[in-house]
Amino acid sequence: MTRRKRRSGPPAEGWTGSTLSELGLDDRQQRVFVWSVVAAGVLAIALVLTLTVNAIGAPPPQPALSGGGLVGEGLPGSFETWPSPKELAPVEDRKADAAPLTAQEVFGARTLTAGKITLRRLASRLDQSCAGAVWGADLADALAEAGCVQAVRGLYATADGVYIAQYTLFNLADVAAADALAKSLASLYRGAWVQPLESSRAKFGAYSEANAYVLGHYLGVAWVGRTDGAEPGERDDFIMLGLAVREAEKSVFRRVVKVAGVPSDPARPPGPADTAQPAEEPPTDPGASAAVSAPPSPSSG
16 A cells, blocks of 8 residues: 655645755755754743743833933832821811922921931922922822822931931821822832932832821921931830931921910020021922911821
8 A cells, every 4th residue: 555645734835846956955854844843933022931931020120310320229118007196186287388498498498307316308309290209100190199299208218328208298188188198108108209318328129118107287297217228126226216216207297286376385495506597498389478486296196
Protein backbone atom coordinates (compact mmCIF):
# COMPACT_ATOMS: atom_id res chain seq x y z
CA MET A 1 0.00 0.00 0.00
CA THR A 2 1.31 3.35 -0.94
CA ARG A 3 1.97 5.58 2.06
CA ARG A 4 0.46 9.01 1.80
CA LYS A 5 2.80 11.83 2.51
CA ARG A 6 1.87 13.87 5.62
CA ARG A 7 1.11 17.40 4.73
CA SER A 8 3.31 19.96 6.33
CA GLY A 9 1.93 23.18 7.72
CA PRO A 10 1.37 26.20 5.52
CA PRO A 11 4.55 27.97 4.51
CA ALA A 12 5.43 31.24 6.09
CA GLU A 13 3.73 34.21 4.48
CA GLY A 14 5.76 35.45 1.52
CA TRP A 15 7.74 32.25 1.27
CA THR A 16 6.02 29.80 -1.15
CA GLY A 17 7.37 26.39 -2.15
CA SER A 18 8.29 27.66 -5.57
CA THR A 19 10.20 30.57 -4.10
CA LEU A 20 12.20 28.30 -1.82
CA SER A 21 12.83 25.89 -4.66
CA GLU A 22 14.26 28.72 -6.71
CA LEU A 23 16.70 29.28 -3.86
CA GLY A 24 17.92 25.70 -4.30
CA LEU A 25 16.33 24.22 -1.17
CA ASP A 26 15.02 20.64 -1.25
CA ASP A 27 11.80 19.56 0.49
CA ARG A 28 13.48 18.81 3.84
CA GLN A 29 15.37 22.10 3.88
CA GLN A 30 12.20 23.95 2.97
CA ARG A 31 10.33 22.37 5.90
CA VAL A 32 13.15 23.24 8.32
CA PHE A 33 13.19 26.82 7.06
CA VAL A 34 9.41 27.28 7.32
CA TRP A 35 9.19 25.92 10.86
CA SER A 36 12.14 28.08 11.92
CA VAL A 37 10.28 31.16 10.71
CA VAL A 38 7.10 30.08 12.53
CA ALA A 39 8.99 29.44 15.77
CA ALA A 40 10.67 32.83 15.57
CA GLY A 41 7.28 34.48 15.14
CA VAL A 42 5.87 32.71 18.20
CA LEU A 43 8.83 33.81 20.31
CA ALA A 44 8.44 37.39 19.13
CA ILE A 45 4.74 37.42 20.06
CA ALA A 46 5.52 35.96 23.50
CA LEU A 47 8.16 38.64 24.08
CA VAL A 48 5.73 41.42 23.17
CA LEU A 49 3.06 40.00 25.49
CA THR A 50 5.56 39.75 28.36
CA LEU A 51 6.69 43.35 27.94
CA THR A 52 3.06 44.52 27.76
CA VAL A 53 2.08 42.71 30.97
CA ASN A 54 5.13 44.09 32.79
CA ALA A 55 4.31 47.61 31.61
CA ILE A 56 0.73 47.33 32.87
CA GLY A 57 1.73 45.91 36.26
CA ALA A 58 4.58 48.32 36.95
CA PRO A 59 3.88 51.48 39.00
CA PRO A 60 3.77 54.72 37.03
CA PRO A 61 6.99 56.73 37.00
CA GLN A 62 7.07 59.46 39.64
CA PRO A 63 7.73 63.02 38.50
CA ALA A 64 10.65 64.90 40.01
CA LEU A 65 10.37 67.72 42.53
CA SER A 66 11.91 71.07 41.75
CA GLY A 67 14.54 70.37 44.40
CA GLY A 68 15.69 67.22 42.65
CA GLY A 69 14.06 64.64 44.94
CA LEU A 70 11.34 62.25 43.89
CA VAL A 71 7.70 62.90 44.63
CA GLY A 72 6.51 60.45 47.25
CA GLU A 73 9.99 60.12 48.75
CA GLY A 74 8.62 60.88 52.21
CA LEU A 75 5.19 59.25 52.20
CA PRO A 76 3.99 58.66 55.79
CA GLY A 77 4.09 55.11 57.05
CA SER A 78 0.93 55.61 59.13
CA PHE A 79 -2.02 57.98 58.94
CA GLU A 80 -5.08 58.69 61.10
CA THR A 81 -7.93 61.22 61.00
CA TRP A 82 -9.78 63.03 63.80
CA PRO A 83 -13.18 64.81 63.77
CA SER A 84 -13.76 68.47 64.49
CA PRO A 85 -14.15 69.39 68.21
CA LYS A 86 -17.40 71.05 69.25
CA GLU A 87 -15.51 74.20 70.29
CA LEU A 88 -14.97 74.95 66.58
CA ALA A 89 -18.68 74.95 65.66
CA PRO A 90 -18.65 78.75 65.00
CA VAL A 91 -16.24 78.21 62.06
CA GLU A 92 -17.85 75.12 60.51
CA ASP A 93 -18.74 77.15 57.41
CA ARG A 94 -16.44 79.47 55.50
CA LYS A 95 -19.31 81.94 55.06
CA ALA A 96 -19.01 82.77 58.76
CA ASP A 97 -15.20 82.94 58.57
CA ALA A 98 -14.52 84.55 55.22
CA ALA A 99 -11.20 86.31 55.93
CA PRO A 100 -8.36 84.60 54.01
CA LEU A 101 -5.54 82.89 55.87
CA THR A 102 -2.03 84.32 55.91
CA ALA A 103 1.28 82.56 56.49
CA GLN A 104 2.04 85.12 59.21
CA GLU A 105 -1.18 84.32 61.02
CA VAL A 106 -0.65 80.55 61.12
CA PHE A 107 3.15 80.27 61.30
CA GLY A 108 4.23 83.59 62.76
CA ALA A 109 5.79 81.97 65.83
CA ARG A 110 9.51 81.28 65.54
CA THR A 111 9.18 78.27 67.86
CA LEU A 112 6.48 75.75 68.76
CA THR A 113 6.76 73.83 72.03
CA ALA A 114 5.11 70.85 73.71
CA GLY A 115 6.68 69.10 76.70
CA LYS A 116 10.41 68.73 76.09
CA ILE A 117 10.05 69.24 72.33
CA THR A 118 10.85 72.64 70.85
CA LEU A 119 10.55 73.14 67.10
CA ARG A 120 12.13 76.01 65.19
CA ARG A 121 10.58 77.33 62.00
CA LEU A 122 12.57 76.65 58.82
CA ALA A 123 10.10 77.78 56.15
CA SER A 124 6.48 78.75 55.55
CA ARG A 125 4.44 79.18 52.40
CA LEU A 126 0.93 80.19 51.37
CA ASP A 127 -0.55 78.76 48.15
CA GLN A 128 -3.71 80.24 46.69
CA SER A 129 -3.91 77.17 44.44
CA CYS A 130 -4.29 74.12 46.69
CA ALA A 131 -3.13 71.80 43.92
CA GLY A 132 0.28 73.49 44.09
CA ALA A 133 0.75 72.32 47.68
CA VAL A 134 0.25 68.62 46.95
CA TRP A 135 1.23 65.97 44.43
CA GLY A 136 -1.07 63.37 42.91
CA ALA A 137 -3.99 64.09 40.58
CA ASP A 138 -6.51 62.27 42.81
CA LEU A 139 -5.62 64.42 45.82
CA ALA A 140 -5.74 67.60 43.73
CA ASP A 141 -9.22 66.59 42.53
CA ALA A 142 -10.35 65.84 46.11
CA LEU A 143 -9.21 69.30 47.20
CA ALA A 144 -11.13 70.91 44.35
CA GLU A 145 -14.29 68.99 45.33
CA ALA A 146 -13.83 70.19 48.92
CA GLY A 147 -13.80 73.82 47.73
CA CYS A 148 -10.19 74.40 48.79
CA VAL A 149 -9.10 78.00 48.18
CA GLN A 150 -5.87 78.14 50.20
CA ALA A 151 -3.15 75.87 51.56
CA VAL A 152 -0.62 77.21 54.05
CA ARG A 153 2.40 75.13 55.10
CA GLY A 154 5.00 75.52 57.83
CA LEU A 155 8.17 73.44 58.16
CA TYR A 156 9.87 73.04 61.56
CA ALA A 157 12.76 71.07 63.03
CA THR A 158 14.42 70.63 66.40
CA ALA A 159 17.61 72.61 67.05
CA ASP A 160 19.72 69.43 66.96
CA GLY A 161 18.29 68.51 63.56
CA VAL A 162 17.05 65.11 64.74
CA TYR A 163 13.32 65.69 64.20
CA ILE A 164 11.29 67.35 61.47
CA ALA A 165 7.63 68.38 61.37
CA GLN A 166 5.40 70.07 58.82
CA TYR A 167 1.90 71.40 59.36
CA THR A 168 -0.46 72.10 56.47
CA LEU A 169 -3.77 73.92 56.86
CA PHE A 170 -6.34 73.68 54.03
CA ASN A 171 -9.09 76.31 53.79
CA LEU A 172 -12.21 74.39 52.67
CA ALA A 173 -15.88 75.16 52.06
CA ASP A 174 -17.37 73.71 55.25
CA VAL A 175 -16.98 71.02 57.89
CA ALA A 176 -18.68 68.40 55.68
CA ALA A 177 -16.11 69.05 52.95
CA ALA A 178 -13.31 68.79 55.52
CA ASP A 179 -14.68 65.47 56.81
CA ALA A 180 -14.93 64.09 53.27
CA LEU A 181 -11.39 65.16 52.43
CA ALA A 182 -10.04 63.55 55.61
CA LYS A 183 -11.73 60.26 54.70
CA SER A 184 -10.31 60.47 51.16
CA LEU A 185 -6.81 61.05 52.51
CA ALA A 186 -7.09 57.85 54.54
CA SER A 187 -6.63 55.94 51.28
CA LEU A 188 -5.05 58.55 49.01
CA TYR A 189 -1.98 59.02 51.25
CA ARG A 190 -0.51 55.77 49.91
CA GLY A 191 -0.01 57.34 46.48
CA ALA A 192 -0.47 61.10 46.86
CA TRP A 193 0.57 63.53 49.54
CA VAL A 194 1.44 67.05 50.63
CA GLN A 195 4.53 68.58 49.05
CA PRO A 196 7.27 69.02 51.68
CA LEU A 197 8.72 72.51 51.92
CA GLU A 198 12.38 72.65 50.97
CA SER A 199 15.12 73.39 53.48
CA SER A 200 18.85 72.75 53.48
CA ARG A 201 18.69 72.04 57.22
CA ALA A 202 16.18 69.18 57.33
CA LYS A 203 14.03 66.96 55.14
CA PHE A 204 11.76 63.95 55.54
CA GLY A 205 13.33 60.52 55.22
CA ALA A 206 12.10 57.02 54.52
CA TYR A 207 9.75 56.77 57.52
CA SER A 208 7.31 59.35 58.88
CA GLU A 209 3.85 59.55 60.44
CA ALA A 210 0.88 61.84 59.84
CA ASN A 211 -2.53 62.76 61.25
CA ALA A 212 -5.33 64.86 59.78
CA TYR A 213 -7.53 67.02 62.03
CA VAL A 214 -10.89 68.43 60.96
CA LEU A 215 -11.04 71.95 62.42
CA GLY A 216 -14.35 73.46 61.41
CA HIS A 217 -14.09 74.24 57.71
CA TYR A 218 -10.33 73.69 57.81
CA LEU A 219 -8.33 70.49 57.58
CA GLY A 220 -4.98 70.42 59.35
CA VAL A 221 -2.36 67.81 58.48
CA ALA A 222 0.47 67.21 60.97
CA TRP A 223 3.40 65.31 59.46
CA VAL A 224 6.35 64.28 61.67
CA GLY A 225 9.46 62.13 61.49
CA ARG A 226 13.16 61.75 62.10
CA THR A 227 15.44 63.49 59.63
CA ASP A 228 17.45 60.28 59.20
CA GLY A 229 14.30 58.45 58.12
CA ALA A 230 14.49 55.86 60.90
CA GLU A 231 11.41 54.48 62.62
CA PRO A 232 10.84 55.83 66.16
CA GLY A 233 12.55 54.03 69.00
CA GLU A 234 11.92 54.05 72.75
CA ARG A 235 13.42 57.53 73.12
CA ASP A 236 11.50 59.07 70.21
CA ASP A 237 8.27 60.75 71.34
CA PHE A 238 6.36 61.27 68.09
CA ILE A 239 3.18 62.04 70.04
CA MET A 240 4.77 65.07 71.70
CA LEU A 241 6.38 66.01 68.39
CA GLY A 242 2.94 66.08 66.79
CA LEU A 243 1.50 68.12 69.64
CA ALA A 244 4.27 70.68 69.23
CA VAL A 245 3.63 71.30 65.54
CA ARG A 246 -0.12 71.41 66.23
CA GLU A 247 0.45 74.61 68.15
CA ALA A 248 -0.17 76.18 64.72
CA GLU A 249 -3.86 75.32 65.25
CA LYS A 250 -4.13 78.25 67.68
CA SER A 251 -4.74 80.37 64.59
CA VAL A 252 -8.05 78.56 64.06
CA PHE A 253 -9.10 79.02 67.69
CA ARG A 254 -8.34 82.74 67.40
CA ARG A 255 -10.78 82.83 64.51
CA VAL A 256 -13.43 81.25 66.71
CA VAL A 257 -12.89 84.11 69.16
CA LYS A 258 -13.35 86.63 66.37
CA VAL A 259 -16.48 84.98 64.94
CA ALA A 260 -18.23 84.00 68.18
CA GLY A 261 -16.94 86.77 70.43
CA VAL A 262 -15.77 84.31 73.10
CA PRO A 263 -13.52 86.08 75.64
CA SER A 264 -9.88 85.19 75.18
CA ASP A 265 -7.29 84.50 77.87
CA PRO A 266 -5.70 87.48 79.65
CA ALA A 267 -2.62 88.80 77.93
CA ARG A 268 0.60 87.10 78.94
CA PRO A 269 3.25 89.09 80.78
CA PRO A 270 6.29 90.14 78.77
CA GLY A 271 8.75 87.32 78.21
CA PRO A 272 11.22 85.89 75.69
CA ALA A 273 10.38 86.74 72.11
CA ASP A 274 9.65 83.13 71.21
CA THR A 275 6.44 84.14 69.45
CA ALA A 276 7.80 87.20 67.69
CA GLN A 277 6.35 87.96 64.28
CA PRO A 278 9.45 88.17 62.05
CA ALA A 279 9.36 90.00 58.77
CA GLU A 280 8.20 87.74 55.96
CA GLU A 281 7.29 88.20 52.35
CA PRO A 282 3.79 89.74 52.35
CA PRO A 283 1.07 87.30 51.26
CA THR A 284 -0.66 87.82 47.98
CA ASP A 285 -4.14 87.36 49.42
CA PRO A 286 -5.99 90.57 50.39
CA GLY A 287 -8.16 91.17 53.42
CA ALA A 288 -6.07 89.49 56.09
CA SER A 289 -7.40 90.39 59.53
CA ALA A 290 -5.37 91.41 62.58
CA ALA A 291 -4.58 88.60 64.98
CA VAL A 292 -6.27 88.51 68.39
CA SER A 293 -4.89 87.11 71.62
CA ALA A 294 -4.54 83.33 71.64
CA PRO A 295 -7.08 81.10 73.39
CA PRO A 296 -6.11 78.00 75.33
CA SER A 297 -4.14 75.36 73.42
CA PRO A 298 -6.33 72.98 71.38
CA SER A 299 -6.85 69.57 72.88
CA SER A 300 -4.79 66.76 71.40
CA GLY A 301 -6.28 64.24 68.95
